[in-house]
Amino acid sequence: MKASKVAQYGLITALALVLSYLESLLPPLGVPGVKLGLPNLAIVFALYRLNWKDACIISLMRVVLVTLLFGNGAALAYSVAGAALSLSLMGLLKRTGKFSSVGVSVAGGVAHNAGQILVAMALLETSRLAWYLPVLWISGTVAGVLIGVVSGVLVERVPDKK
Amino acid sequence: MEWLKTHRNDAILIAALMLLGGALAVFLYATRQDGGYVSVQMDGQTVMELPLSEDTQVLLGEDGHTNTLVIRNGTAQVVEADCPDQICVRQGAVQYEGESIVCLPHKLVVSVEGGQGSGIDANTG
Numbered sequence: 001m002k003a004s005k006v007a008q009y010g011l012i013t014a015l016a017l018v019l020s021y022l023e024s025l026l027p028p029l030g031v032p033g034v035k036l037g038l039p040n041l042a043i044v045f046a047l048y049r050l051n052w053k054d055a056c057i058i059s060l061m062r063v064v065l066v067t068l069l070f071g072n073g074a075a076l077a078y079s080v081a082g083a084a085l086s087l088s089l090m091g092l093l094k095r096t097g098k099f100s101s102v103g104v105s106v107a108g109g110v111a112h113n114a115g116q117i118l119v120a121m122a123l124l125e126t127s128r129l130a131w132y133l134p135v136l137w138i139s140g141t142v143a144g145v146l147i148g149v150v151s152g153v154l155v156e157r158v159p160d161k162k
Numbered sequence: 163m164e165w166l167k168t169h170r171n172d173a174i175l176i177a178a179l180m181l182l183g184g185a186l187a188v189f190l191y192a193t194r195q196d197g198g199y200v201s202v203q204m205d206g207q208t209v210m211e212l213p214l215s216e217d218t219q220v221l222l223g224e225d226g227h228t229n230t231l232v233i234r235n236g237t238a239q240v241v242e243a244d245c246p247d248q249i250c251v252r253q254g255a256v257q258y259e260g261e262s263i264v265c266l267p268h269k270l271v272v273s274v275e276g277g278q279g280s281g282i283d284a285n286t287g
Contacts, residue, residue, distance in 0.1 A: 075266070103172035110179055124206065124264065124271050131261055134187035141179045148172075 008050065009058060016042035016062040024070060033116065033132060034139040037109055037147055044105050044151035049160065052091040059083045077123060078116045085115030101155065102148035109144030110137055194258040197274030200238045205269045214238065227268050238272060
């Protein structure tokens with residue numbers, strides 16, 4: 001692995017970690033699971049500036065590090081499921097070439113929330129969580145638009161030094 | 163709007179997702195019904211069922227893993243918990259069939275069930 005790549009991984013992962021921490025400081029938005037998804041800024045940026053595989057590695061590193069630093073083991077399954085579904089869908093949409101970072105990030109936001117709920121339903125063996133789905137669905141869309149717009153600007157403005 | 167022209171597919175995707183989410187919400191809201199009793203599950207096992215028509219307070223779990231569930235006026239609410247995130251406490255009261263309070267750290271689900279016990283006096287409180 002080239003040194004420049006190691007540095008890029010480190011930088012973006014660190015940024016994602018800081019954004020995760022920053023988000024944990026924000027006041028809760030009423031319904032559990034409703035959040036901005038700030039770390040996704042770094043992931044969408046990585047998806048566009050680097051590539052899908054790199055974004056997956058950075059996302060996985062973020063999830064594991066956040067769990068070690070602030071989280072608990074139980075939350076790991078939800079985080080991994082959300083991140084995996086989100087990245088799969090974002091990768092697919094980006095590959096079609098029909099969407100900008102906004103559309104890609106919106107799909108990622110919704111998929112992230114849906115993935116977490118599905119795993120929670122499976123782990124807790126209950127279908128009762130379906131109630132959260134429409135709320136998190138819409139909040140994921142709104143958050144995805146915001147993250148998509150900002151990361152689009154970032155990809156455009158941050159100089160790319162190879 | 164300039165943005166709409168250059169991001170037509172994005173706009174369609176966003177609109178479609180919003181409509182779908184809204185439709186799901188409207189469907190769940192329109193079909194909601196007052197619950198008859200709450201079912202308490204810990205670790206996937208149903209440990210107790212309590213009628214919503216009887217006011218009561220129970221302490222669920224053991225040392226270091228407790229949630230205090232209060233039933234009052236046909237609603238159920240976790241008023242106190244020693245979990246790190248306090249999401250179950252902040253969620254407030256539930257009363258409609260299918261609603262639930264979840265405490266992920268303690269693997270606790272309190273869900274409102276319909277039917278049984280939801281006779282005439284279930285809703286008078």
